Amino acid sequence: MASGVKPRVKVPKTAAAGDVVTIKSLISHKMESGQRKDKEGNTIPRSIINRFTVEFNGESVLDMTMEPAISTNPYVQFEAKVPEAGEFTFTWYDDDGSVYDTKKAIAIA
Amino acid sequence: MEFSRRDTLAMGLGAAVVTVLPFRVNAAADDQIAAFTGGADMADAGITLTAPEIAENGNTVPISVDAPGATAILVLATGNPTPGVAQFNFGPMAGSQAASTRIRLAGTQDVVAIAQMADGSFAKASTTVKVTIGGCGG
Amino acid sequence: MKFKAMTAIAALVAAPLSAVADPDDDTLVVNEEIEMVTKAAAPDHLSDTLDEVMSGWHFRSDETQSLQMDDFDNPAMVFVDQALEKWEEVEGAAGKSCASCHDDVEESMKGVRAVYPKWNDEKEAVYTMAMQINDCRETGMQAEKWKYTGGNMAAMEALISVQSRGMPVNVAIDGPAEAAWEMGKELYYTRTGQLELSCANCHEDNYGNMIRADHLSQGQINGFPTYRLKNAKINTVHARFKGCVRDTRAETYSPGSDEFVALELYVASRGNGLSVEGPSVRN
Numbered sequence: 001m002a003s004g005v006k007p008r009v010k011v012p013k014t015a016a017a018g019d020v021v022t023i024k025s026l027i028s029h030k031m032e033s034g035q036r037k038d039k040e041g042n043t044i045p046r047s048i049i050n051r052f053t054v055e056f057n058g059e060s061v062l063d064m065t066m067e068p069a070i071s072t073n074p075y076v077q078f079e080a081k082v083p084e085a086g087e088f089t090f091t092w093y094d095d096d097g098s099v100y101d102t103k104k105a106i107a108i109a
Numbered sequence: 110m111e112f113s114r115r116d117t118l119a120m121g122l123g124a125a126v127v128t129v130l131p132f133r134v135n136a137a138a139d140d141q142i143a144a145f146t147g148g149a150d151m152a153d154a155g156i157t158l159t160a161p162e163i164a165e166n167g168n169t170v171p172i173s174v175d176a177p178g179a180t181a182i183l184v185l186a187t188g189n190p191t192p193g194v195a196q197f198n199f200g201p202m203a204g205s206q207a208a209s210t211r212i213r214l215a216g217t218q219d220v221v222a223i224a225q226m227a228d229g230s231f232a233k234a235s236t237t238v239k240v241t242i243g244g245c246g247g
Numbered sequence: 248m249k250f251k252a253m254t255a256i257a258a259l260v261a262a263p264l265s266a267v268a269d270p271d272d273d274t275l276v277v278n279e280e281i282e283m284v285t286k287a288a289a290p291d292h293l294s295d296t297l298d299e300v301m302s303g304w305h306f307r308s309d310e311t312q313s314l315q316m317d318d319f320d321n322p323a324m325v326f327v328d329q330a331l332e333k334w335e336e337v338e339g340a341a342g343k344s345c346a347s348c349h350d351d352v353e354e355s356m357k358g359v360r361a362v363y364p365k366w367n368d369e370k371e372a373v374y375t376m377a378m379q380i381n382d383c384r385e386t387g388m389q390a391e392k393w394k395y396t397g398g399n400m401a402a403m404e405a406l407i408s409v410q411s412r413g414m415p416v417n418v419a420i421d422g423p424a425e426a427a428w429e430m431g432k433e434l435y436y437t438r439t440g441q442l443e444l445s446c447a448n449c450h451e452d453n454y455g456n457m458i459r460a461d462h463l464s465q466g467q468i469n470g471f472p473t474y475r476l477k478n479a480k481i482n483t484v485h486a487r488f489k490g491c492v493r494d495t496r497a498e499t500y501s502p503g504s505d506e507f508v509a510l511e512l513y514v515a516s517r518g519n520g521l522s523v524e525g526p527s528v529r530n
Contacts, residue, residue, distance in 0.1 A: 004398075006329055010319045020204030028325045033213070035190055060200025062208065067193035069186050071169045071211040072479030073322045078197075079204030165308045165530040169476035241460030 005029055007102045009090050014109035015082040023054070023061075026075045027092050027100065033068035049074055051093040057086040082106055138185050138192040138221065145183045145196075145223060146231045155232035156182070158222040167214040167240035175207035176224030176232060182206070183225075188218025214240050269455055270305035270464075275524075278318055281413040287520035292420065296451065302521055303464035303529055306454075311476065314528040323405055323474035323481050323526035326398070330406035333399065339390025348387060353410055360404075360411040360523050364512045366424045373427040373512055376404055377483065377503065395503040396489075401481035404472045408525030416469050416523055418515045427505075431513025434506055440497030446514070449491075461530075466491075467518040468511070470527030481526055484511050 010024040027049060034046025048068055054061040061080045080088070085108045091101040156176035164170040174182045174197065184194040199206045206224070214220070221235045275283040285302035293300070304312060318324045334345045334352050349355040360376065367374040374382075377400055381392040393400040420428040435446045449458065450466030457463070471484045485502035488510060492499040500506040 004329065006325055008319075008325045008328060022204075024319045026319070026322060026325055028329070055200075056202045059202045060198075061202040061204075062200060063198040064208070065196040065198075067195060068191065069189050069194040069213045071213055073325065075209075075211050075320075075322065077209040079207065081202050081204045161308065161310045163308070165311050166476040168479060171310050171314075 005094070005098070005100055007090065007092060007100055009088075009102060009104055011088055011104040011106055014107045017083060017108050019082050020079050021082055021106070022077065022079055023088070024075070024077045025052070025054075025090055026073060028073050029092075029094075031068065031070055031072045031074060035068065047095050049092045049094055052076060053091045053093075054078070054080070055089045055091075056080055056082070057084070061088070082108075084108065135187055138187040141183070141185055141192055142221070142223060145225070149229075149231050151223060151231040151233035153233065155179075155226065156222055156224040156234045158184075158220065158234040158236050160220050160236050160238050162237075163239045163241060164214060165241065167216065169211050170214050170238060170240075171209065171211050172220060173207065173209040174222045174224075174234075175205070176222075176226070177206055178227055179206040179224035179232075180227055181225045182208070183223045184212075185221045185223075186212065186214055186218060187221060189213070189215045194220075214238055216240050270301055270462075273305070273309075273312060275302070275304050275312070275316065277316055277412065283413060283522040283524055284415065285521065285524075287415075290516065290519040293517055297465075300467060300518055300521055301454075301465050302518075302524060302527075303467055303470055304524065304527065306462045306464040307528075307530060311528060311530050315524070321474065321526065321528055322479070323472075323528065326402040326481055327406050327409055327526065330399075330402035333403060334406065339384065339388035341387065341389040343388045345383070348383075352406060356407045356410040358411050358414060360408040360525060361414045361417050363418065364424075364427075364508060364515060365419060366422065368423075371423075373424055373508055375484075375503075375508055375511055376407060377485070378508070380404070380407075396483045396486040398480065401472045401483050401486075404483060405481055405526040408472065408523060411523040412525070413522050416515060416518045416521050418512060418519060420512070420516045424512065427509045428512050428516060430506070431509035431511070434510045435513055438495075439492055440495030442495045444495040446491070446510075465517075466514065467521060468514050469518040469521040470524040470529065472525050473527045473529045476528070476530050484514075 005028055007027045012021050015021050029049050031049065032044055032047040036044045038044050046068060048066060050066055052064045052066060062078050064076060066074060086106060088104045088106065089101060091099060093099055159173040160170065174184060176182055180199060182197045185192045186194050194212050195210060197208050217239045219235050219237050221233065224232045226232065275285050277283065285304055287300055289297040289300050304315065314320050337344045364373050364375045377395055380400065380403055384390045385392055438445045446466060449463055454463050454465045468484050472481045475482050485507045488507050489499045489502060
C-alpha cells in the first residue's frame with residue numbers, strides 16, 4: 001500500500017427525497033506518472049489511482065477511469081440523486097492492488 | 110511596433126512549436142478518440158468543457174465537463190506525453206452528467222472532451238489552455 | 248546553464264519595463280465564514296517603505312484563489328486531517344501525544360500561529376513553531392525530531408495555523424526579540440548569489456510586476472504553510488526561503504538556521520495586521 005493515503009469526501013448529511021446533491025472527493029496520493037526520472041536518471045515507475053467508483057445503495061453514480069494526467073491528490077466533484085435515505089460508497093483502486101474505500105450515510109429530512 | 114531581439118526569438122520558438130505539435134501529438138489522441146467513438150461523427154453541441162484560458166501551474170489545472178444525457182465522457186490532453194486524462198461513466202444514480210477534476214498539462218495545448226450520448230451519438234468540445242512557465246524555480 | 252542564467256537576467260531586467268499587472272481587489276472569505284484581512288496599512292516599522300501590505304492571495308489567478316475559499320477545495324486540508332490523527336497519537340519513550348499536554352487543538356492552539364516566531368524566555372532565543380514542535384517532541388514526548396521542512400512538520404504547522412485563521416498576524420519585534428529582528432531585516436536587504444538579488448529586490452521593489460510569467464507578490468508569509476500547485480504538497484516557510492535564495496544562485500542557509508529564523512521573524516513582522524491564512528493555496 002502506498003503510504004499516507006487518506007480519502008476525504010463531502011456529502012450533505014441530509015437531503016429531501018428526490019434531491020440532487022453535490023459531492024466532493026479527494027484522496028491524498030502521489031499519482032506518480034511514470035514520466036519522471038530519479039536523480040540517477042532511472043524512470044520512476046508509474047503508481048497511480050487508476051479507477052474511482054461511487055455507488056448509492058449499491059447502484060452506480062460514477063465510475064471514473066484515471067490516467068497519469070490526473071493531478072496529485074486526485075479531486076473529483078459530481079452530483080448524485082438521492083431518492084431515499086441510504087449510503088454512498090466511495091472506492092479508489094491503486095495500481096499496486098490496494099483498494100481504499102469510505103462510506104457516508106445520508107438521511108431524508 | 111518594435112520587436113526586441115528577445116521577442117523575436119520567442120515568436121520564432123512559438124511558431125516552431127505550433128508547426129511541430131499537431132504532427133507529433135495528435136496521432137495518439139486521434140487513436141483514442143477513434144477507439145472511443147468507433148469513428149462516428151461528433152456533434153459540436155451538447156457538451157461543455159470548462160478550463161482556464163491560462164493555467165497558473167500546469168501541475169494542477171481545474172477542468173469541468175457537462176454533457177446532459179451522456180452516458181460517458183472521455184477527456185484527453187492532446188499535448189501530453191500520453192493523451193489520456195480520464196473517462197467518466199455515469200450510472201443511473203448520477204444527478205447530472207457533469208464532473209470536475211484537476212489535471213496535469215505538460216505545456217500549452219488543446220484539451221478535448223467527448224461525450225457518448227444515451228442514443229449512441231457523440232459530441233465533442235475542445236479548448237486551448239495556455240500553461241505558463243513560472244518566473245522562479247523555487 | 249549559462250543560457251538559463253542569461254534568460255533569468257534578461258527577465259529581471261525586463262520586468263520593470265513590462266506591463267504592470269496589479270494585484271486584484273477580490274475579497275477572501277473562507278467557507279463563507281472566515282473573513283480574511285488581505286490588505287492592511289503597513290505596520291509602523293515599514294511605513295517609510297510601503298503604504299499597504301498585501302497577502303499573496305491577491306497576486307494569484309481566480310482559479311487558484313478559489314481553491315482557498317472552501318476547505319474542501321483546499322487540498323492542504325487532507326493533510327490537516329492527518330495531522331489531527333498525529334495530534335492524538337502517542338509516540339516516544341514518555342508515552343505521550345500532543346493531546347496529552349495540549350488537549351483539544353482547537354482550544355489550546357488558538358492564536359498561536361499569529362504570534363510566532365516569538366521569544367522563548369527559557370531558551371533565550373527566538374523560537375519558530377517548528378522549533379517549538381520539535382522541542383515538544385524531544386523533551387516532552389522523548390520522540391524523534393521531525394525534519395524541519397518535512398511532511399509531518401508541514402502538516403502539523405498547518406493544523407496549528409488553522410486554529411488562528413482570520414486572526415491578525417501580530418509578532419513582537421521589540422524587547423528580547425529585537426536583535427533577531429534586526430538580523431532578519433539586514434538579511435532581507437542583503438543581496439545574495441550570482442544574480443545579486445535581495446528579498447527586497449523582488450518583493451519590495453517589484454511586487455505586482457511579472458517575473459517571466461509569474462506575478463511577483465510581496466512575499467508575505469501570513470499564508471504559510473502553503474499548499475503549492477507546483478509541487479502538490481504543503482510547503483513550510485523555510486523551504487520557501489531556501490527556494491528563493493537558491494534562485495538567486497547562492498548557497499542557501501539551512502532550514503532552522505539562526506539566519507532563517509531571524510528572517511522568518513522579520514518577514515512575519517512585515518505582515519503584522521494581515522490575517523493568518525495558513526494553510527493557503529498558491530501556485
